[in-house]
Amino acid sequence: MATETKTIDAKNIFMKLRNIFTLLLFLPVVSALAQTSYFFPKAASFDASIPSPGKFLGYAIGTHYTRHEQIVAYFRELARVSNRIHVQTIGKTYEEREQIIATITAPANYNRLEEIRQEHLTLVDPSKPIIDNKAPVIIHLGYNVHGNESSSAEVSMLTAWYLAANNDPETQQWLKEAVIFIDPSLNPDGRDRAANWYNSYSSFPPIADPLDKEHQEQWPGGRTNHYFADLNRDWLNLVHIESRNRVQFFHQWYPNVQIDFHEQGSNATYYFEPTPKRHESPIVPQFLYDENAVLATYHAKALDEIGSLYFTKENYDNLSPIYGSTYPKFYGSVAATFEEASSRGLVTESTNGLLTFAFSIRNHVTTSLSTIRGSVAEKANLFKVQKNLFKQALEQARASKTKAYVFGDSRDENLTLTFLNLLLQHHIQVYELEGNTTQEDKKFEKGKSYIVPAEQPNYLIVHSLFEENILKDSIYYDNTGWSVIHAYGLQYAAINTPTFAKGKQVTSLPSINGDVLGGQSSLAYITAYTDFNATKALYALLQKGILVKTAFRPFTINHNNSKKTFGNGSLIIPVAGQPIAADSLYRLVKAIAANANITFTAVSTGFSAEGIDLGSSNIKAIRKPEVALAFGQGVTSSEAGQIWFLLNQHLGLPVVKLDLQNFERASLKRYNTLILPGGNYSAWNKATVDKIKDWVAEGGVLITLQNASAWAIQNDLVKEKLLDDDKDKPEGKPAAPLTTATATDNRAGRPVQQTSFGQSATERPESEPVSKSRNSRLDYDAQQDVEGAKRINGAIFTADLDTTHPIAFGVTTRKLFINKNSNTFLQSSANKYATVALYDSKPFVNGYASKENIKKVSSSAAILLSNSGNGQVVLFADDPTYRSYWLGTTRLFLNSIFFANLVSGGRNFAGESEHE
């Protein structure tokens, strides 16, 4: 390939090129020259020894979807032939795809990269002076977090090539004055799922009809990762491996600018920040958001030059650190989302004419370069902004009423460590306790609890993890309640006194050595069920065919001359009656204890010091769950993915993923537990519904979530009721007329909680009863606000949990924090013992929900367990495994798998002898 020097008047030929490119798509190979001119109209002198992506791949960018391993191979090739680029691996995905980061900078910078990093890190230390403007600006370009927003990973290759091969003075200056990191594909598994789809159905010539199969990606789509998780909602919770690897890299550098590249609907133009003021976080200083408006001028100019239209300030949340473009802002990075119209294939019809894949790529290439241009030009300001953010964060911390947070629960060490691990991954300063302490009547034990001072540079993320967020608006398209401590259901307290004792700083995660206390037993082994990982040990035992029992009443034993009390749900492994010999059992229990980090106690007598004895009928055998999960088109993929993830990664349970269409022919007898995530089950015929009904009646456990719970009620799978004003009718058929039960009658009229958040929300026009009368009329312009406010996109509510119920085994507090992101409202059960969790009369904690919705929540039940024949139906109004980090309710979901079949409905009440 010859060195190309080509300048083209982009404005004049832009439209022509767009059409030409559509034609070019028909050709097997597009000339390198055309490629260069199209993507880089102002292209200068490229080094011919550095292959373009097209040359390396053997096809023109924009004519094919490049698979992840080809992208990685191209970056490695660039690193091989150019001394401006280096590639490192930061980890691997669930499907064993490499996550790479390319470092692009002048060789002179790369040779002293660690020195540059150390100097740069002083920016996030408020006590250090500001760095010299000669220091390079740190830029991070992250592409393709949503796998089926595919243009941007192609962009990553073009951008890297431009930087590696272009010898013009501007590029030389950038390399000297910037260190640029490129993450070409933030979600490699999703990327390939989408790429394979688009490549599989691409036609020659390409079809622009949006209904062609190429443009109609099927369930679950490539947006998400292997477990159908949205990685652009995982930056704060760090559930998934891709996020953990990425955040670890982020904390090595704290880039000054970080861009997250996306795609939006095909009829849109191009979007970049600033976002609407009302969608910005009130705890992030305004000057940081303002800097985005400065960088926006560079993007606007660059897009103007190629004749691309765009919009700003109208859309997109910028509030929560769960997002890739918001999390870095909490660290002083001027981060932004860029959204390109999606071609969803090679070319599609749109209201702006034919939209080609190449055109989408071109816009993102343009703003990738304008980001670098703007960042280098505004370097001094970017340094100042980052420094000032950390200074201001310290001031905010000093002004805060809460001076420190203490958390931890000696009854649940694994949950405590999981939360501690999250804090450490966010580089939050955490300390040991100096001694045991009691705060807000909660006991915190030294060695098993930790303290987090508010006054630390990382205060904004501390606030996001412990505090309830403040909202400026009611219209968000995603969750608005994310206090992570509530999600974990972990014991914590705020310390408001200016001085507090703290021990040593925790710099690495302590380990727990699970074991069997007291050595081999000839009678039984016992463990409390309060630790989150007891569930893990339980399944490991059942999976090996071991008889495990659970206690429906507490009991106390003498062990080593001291008394030890075991609460409801404690697990008992008798030595007799097992399929393996006593010494093998001991070795197995020991290995499982070590693996799950929990402690079993060997006992030598079945006679308890207090409470029930070990031979009591209140200690019941647990059956091994054989679980099928409704899957495929119609099912809410995120919920199905969360359950799949939980059962695989936490329990090691091989859940069978059963497509809805296969239920009719499946033998359900193979399973004793069936899970229906939220979704649309209307495609099932009566025979299938009857088949599930019969299966429950014969002893199956059916677990339903969100509107699947509504479906189960509407189809008479269970004798429970929805609130009569339930608007959530997923099947589009009217629910049977419902009456409000007495239990909810006297709750409905109670006043709704009036917090500052709730008030600000209810001041908005959605509190108006819309169209109750002919004269009820609102301006057209109010539509988005009013209709948007009716949804519950995710807000935190509290419920009262019956901690004696088997579904709540192991939970020690009745106050349950629930994330509600559905409009399914259950009535309390007519059976007095069947309402496992009932929303509080003043349930609203955090996030956005309208006054009307808060009232409905306060009148409804969160979890019901209803007997049906010999089986049970567990109804969750919400999504208990929400985004895989809502561990407080996840535990109840796990219990429903293990214990629901042990729940009797009064007929054969626990404690009575069993006659059947």
Ligand SMILES: [Zn+2]
């Ligand atoms: Zn996206």
